Amino acid sequence: MSRLLVSACLMGQKVRYDGQAKTLLHTCLARWNSEGRVVPFCPELAGGLAVPRLPAEIEPEQDGDDVLAGQAKVVDRAGGDVTAAFLAGAAQAVKIAQSRGCSHALLTEASPSCGSSFLYSGHHNGMRRTGFGVTTAALRAAGVAVYAPHQIDALSLDCAW
Numbered sequence: 153m154s155r156l157l158v159s160a161c162l163m164g165q166k167v168r169y170d171g172q173a174k175t176l177l178h179t180c181l182a183r184w185n186s187e188g189r190v191v192p193f194c195p196e197l198a199g200g201l202a203v204p205r206l207p208a209e210i211e212p213e214q215d216g217d218d219v220l221a222g223q224a225k226v227v228d229r230a231g232g233d234v235t236a237a238f239l240a241g242a243a244q245a246v247k248i249a250q251s252r253g254c255s256h257a258l259l260t261e262a263s264p265s266c267g268s269s270f271l272y273s274g275h276h277n278g279m280r281r282t283g284f285g286v287t288t289a290a291l292r293a294a295g296v297a298v299y300a301p302h303q304i305d306a307l308s309l310d311c312a313w
């Protein structure tokens with residue numbers, strides 16, 4: 153049975169930097185969960201970060217691929233370099249996806265870990281830009297198809313998984 157790796161915060165777990173969840177209520181997700189096909193996962197906690205934690209962003213004009221390549225950092229609001237935790241979490245995500253048979257992932261948008269279409273600017277100024285996070289980059293490199301919440305209908309039509 154193919155499974156779906158899902159950002160833990162979308163499943164109602166209070167693991168975001170501010171201690172909140174970002175619960176996604178959708179009939180497809182509820183059905184997949186009842187079928188035992190959902191694998192909730194938070195890469196930032198898996199990488200060793202705490203709840204709550206300072207919000208972090210990938211450096212301006214860089215994305216998850218650049219972080220994986222060692223060419224960009226993830227920096228928290230106080231200027232702390234949290235790159236190592238993000239890389240560790242991304243590696244864990246790939247490991248879990250492979251060991252649990254997750255061919256697809258449904259990840260929270262805009263996160264420096266889980267974002268798949270856009271990110272925050274990297275200046276901690278609330279502005280958004282096109283880009284994707286570190287875990288998304290690692291999963292894609294491992295052949296996992298990553299979807300954002302606004303793409304869940306497309307995901308439900310993708311019968312391959």
Ligand code: SF4
Pocket residue numbers: 159160161162167168169193194195196197260263265266
């Ligand atoms: Fe949610 Fe991903 Fe951030 Fe964890 S790292 S809180 S799963 S968006």
